[in-house]
Amino acid sequence: MNAIHLGSWDLLAAALLILLDAALSLALRLGVHRQILIAAVRMVVQLAIVGMVLRSVFAAGSPLATAAVVLFMIGAAAREVATRPRQRLKRHMNYQISAAVVACAGFATVLLALTTAVRPDPWYAPRYAIPLMGIVLGSVLNAASLALDGILDGVVRERGRIEARLALGTPFREAIGPLVRNATRRGMIPVANQMSAAGIITLPGIMTGQLLAGMDPVEAVKYQILLMFLLAGASGLASVGAALLAVRALSDERQRLRVDRLR
Amino acid sequence: MLSTSAALLSARGLRSPFGGPFDFDVQAGECVAIQGPSGAGKSVLLRMLADLDPHEGEASLEGRSNKAMPAPAWRSQVVYQAAEPAWWEATAAEHFEDAQRAFVERTMSALGLAAALLDSEIDRLSTGERQRLALVRSLAAQPRVLLLDEPTAALDPEAVARAEALLRSCLAQGMAILIVTHSAEQAGRLAQRIFHLDRGRLTTI
Numbered sequence: 001m002n003a004i005h006l007g008s009w010d011l012l013a014a015a016l017l018i019l020l021d022a023a024l025s026l027a028l029r030l031g032v033h034r035q036i037l038i039a040a041v042r043m044v045v046q047l048a049i050v051g052m053v054l055r056s057v058f059a060a061g062s063p064l065a066t067a068a069v070v071l072f073m074i075g076a077a078a079r080e081v082a083t084r085p086r087q088r089l090k091r092h093m094n095y096q097i098s099a100a101v102v103a104c105a106g107f108a109t110v111l112l113a114l115t116t117a118v119r120p121d122p123w124y125a126p127r128y129a130i131p132l133m134g135i136v137l138g139s140v141l142n143a144a145s146l147a148l149d150g151i152l153d154g155v156v157r158e159r160g161r162i163e164a165r166l167a168l169g170t171p172f173r174e175a176i177g178p179l180v181r182n183a184t185r186r187g188m189i190p191v192a193n194q195m196s197a198a199g200i201i202t203l204p205g206i207m208t209g210q211l212l213a214g215m216d217p218v219e220a221v222k223y224q225i226l227l228m229f230l231l232a233g234a235s236g237l238a239s240v241g242a243a244l245l246a247v248r249a250l251s252d253e254r255q256r257l258r259v260d261r262l263r
Numbered sequence: 264m265l266s267t268s269a270a271l272l273s274a275r276g277l278r279s280p281f282g283g284p285f286d287f288d289v290q291a292g293e294c295v296a297i298q299g300p301s302g303a304g305k306s307v308l309l310r311m312l313a314d315l316d317p318h319e320g321e322a323s324l325e326g327r328s329n330k331a332m333p334a335p336a337w338r339s340q341v342v343y344q345a346a347e348p349a350w351w352e353a354t355a356a357e358h359f360e361d362a363q364r365a366f367v368e369r370t371m372s373a374l375g376l377a378a379a380l381l382d383s384e385i386d387r388l389s390t391g392e393r394q395r396l397a398l399v400r401s402l403a404a405q406p407r408v409l410l411l412d413e414p415t416a417a418l419d420p421e422a423v424a425r426a427e428a429l430l431r432s433c434l435a436q437g438m439a440i441l442i443v444t445h446s447a448e449q450a451g452r453l454a455q456r457i458f459h460l461d462r463g464r465l466t467t468i
Contacts, residue, residue, distance in 0.1 A: 160349030167313055168404045169339025178351070254314055255334040 004214075015040075057126050066126040070133050077137040078102040081242070084145040087152035088263045089249055097245040098144060105140045105237040106133055109230045117226050135206065135227060136234045143187035143235035144242040150183025151246040155259055162257050172255035180243050187239025191232050198228060271439045272341065272408045274312065276320030282307040282463030284320060289408070294430070294440040296450035299460035305443040306346070308460065309410040312441070313343035324407060342406035346413045346443075348397030355388075355396050356381040363403045370399045373429050375422055390417040398426060402433065409433070411442040415449065427453055 018040045025033035057065045081098035088094050110132045114120065120128040155162065158179055165175035198204050199221075203211075206227055210220040250258050270288035278284040282304030289295055297305050311318040314329050314337055322329050322341070329337045352358055359367050359381075368378045374395045380388060388396070394417045401409060409430075415423045430440060430453060444450055450457050459466045 160345070160347070161351040163315060164345065164349040165351060166335075167315060167338055167343040167345070168400070169335045169337075169342070171335045252317070254317075256315055256317065258317075260317075 004212075054126075054130065057130070061122075061126060063122075063124050066124050066129055069126070069130055073130075073133055073137055074099075074103050074106055077106070077141045080141055081145045081148060085149035085152045087149075087156060089152070089246070090261050090263050093249045093261070094148070097148065097242060097249065101144045101238050101241040101245065102137065102140055104241060105144070105234045106137050108237060109136050109234040112233075113226065113230055132230070136230055139191055139231040140234045140238040142190055144238040146190070147183045147187035147239040147242040148246050150186045151179065151243050151250070152262065154179045154183060155250055155257065156262065159257065159259055166255065166257060172251050172257070176247055176251070176257075180247055183243045183246075184239045187242065188235055191228075191235040195228050195232065198224065204228075270325075271437075272312070272322065272324060272441075273326075274320070274322050277308075277311050277318055277322060278320055279307065279311060279316060279318040282460075283311070283318070285311075285465055287458070287465070289439045289441065291407075291437045291439055292434050293456070294434055294442060294454045296454035296457045297441060297443045297460055298445070298447070298450060298457060303460040304463040305460050306412055307463070308465075309343055309412055309441065309443065312408075312410055313338055313341055315343060339404055340406055341408040341410065342401050342404050343410040344397055344401045344412060344414060346416070348393065348400070350385045350393070353384055354382050355385060355400075358400055359403060367399055367403055370402055370429065371396075373425065374399065375425050391419070391422060394418065395422065395426065398429070402429075406438065408439045408441070411440065413443055413445065416445070423449070 018036065021036050022033040025031065025036065053069070057069055078095065078098040078101075081102060082094040085094070089097075110129065113132055114123050114129060118128050118132070162175050162179070166172065194204075204224050204227075207220045207224040210223060211217060215223075250261055252258055271291040271293075273288040274285045276284045276286060285308060287295075297308065299305055307316070310316045312322050314322070314334055324337070324340055329341075350358065367381070371378055371380070376392065376395055376399075380392060380396065385393065394414065398411075398414055401411075415426050418426060427449070430442075434440060440453075442450075442453060
């Protein structure tokens with residue numbers, strides 16, 4: 001691939017746009033200039049660190065270092081999933097559910113890609129495993145947090161309806177069914193939208209990156225299609241997993257709705 | 264008093280952090296009114312009897328412990344009707360099976376409700392209409408024991424009389440009813456016994 005190498009001066013020219021934003025904010029008294037400048041600096045520092053860490057991990061090619069980076073990413077994604085919903089489960093169940101769902105959905109789809117479509121040598125090659133995990137976790141995070149929020153918020157809102165059905169002898173699974181389907185659907189909609197918009201309304205980020213890096217468009221498209229399928233699968237697993245685990249945490253052996261387990 | 268063979272519903276050491284312990288028996292065909300100030304734990308008691316809230320102790324139906332049967336089987340025989348009954352479909356009709364239709368229409372007319380209300384949107388019904396439909400819904404489940412939380416609070420005197428007549432005919436058929444009511448008159452008209460609840464403790468009057 002014949003990527004055009006970017007030098008420091010090229011980046012500085014683009015950084016003028018950040019200053020333009022800040023100037024606009026000052027001129028129009030939007031009050032966001034500090035925020036934009038700080039975010040820009042943060043972004044540069046974060047990405048620089050990631051670049052350097054990945055360079056050394058890629059060069060080392062060690063399974064241990066790869067695993068450490070992947071686990072760190074899963075931990076960060078799980079934390080985000082757990083803290084996004086307004087409602088929290090007691091005894092850190094938010095975190096347990098998020099960690100289980102993010103890890104399972106992430107590993108299942110990335111391992112599938114690494115062993116079938118991509119097949120690097122060795123299979124855990126960090127150059128493939130880490131970026132794949134990164135993009136999959138982005139979707140997993142979105143899907144799982146939407147589904148989890150859907151259930152936790154939903155049981156509070158729908159409590160009367162669910163308990164009215166329970167009180168008439170309806171089994172818990174049936175009484176909670178509409179809420180579970182609703183929350184799961186919420187988790188899966190973003191990736192469905194993403195797939196239908198891909199290429200027409202937006203050029204997906206990965207594909208843009210590969211085109212800029214000099215890859216043939218058709219090859220880039222194939223990668224993008226593969227990734228979309230992975231994201232769709234991961235979103236589905238994450239939505240269903242988060243919804244079902246959250247519902248399980250909110251019920252007990254007597255098929256009661258345990259809203260008292262919310263904080 | 265502690266012989267469980269004769270009792271339809273019995274409570275033994277029923278308690279939760281919000282009330283109890285409760286020990287009592289209710290016979291088939293008997294109505295017990297529960298009175299007490301707001302927050303005394305009246306709903307807590309009914310919800311424990313329906314096994315909707317975690318609790319210690321035991322409730323049993325004809326001597327059979329609720330722990331000995333699946334929770335849905337227990338709740339379909341010991342039906343709890345909340346003070347503000349919720350609806351999960353758009354119209355009342357969707358809450359009933361086709362096989363229940365004849366019973367539902369008969370019961371609605373006994374309560375002075377037109378059958379056409381079944382197909383109206385729940386949100387358009389008055390509070391009183393919804394409350395009476397909730398009673399129809401609870402009775403359509405054909406419970407052995409009915410736990411009612413202020414079932415006539417939103418009704419005018421005529422509708423109250425109709426509801427009480429309906430409940431009396433259920434009692435005559437052997438149903439047991441526990442009814443939470445603020446009205447001492449209603450308690451006197453319907454109930455053989457009145458339980459007074461205060462700060463989670465029970466005293467029989």
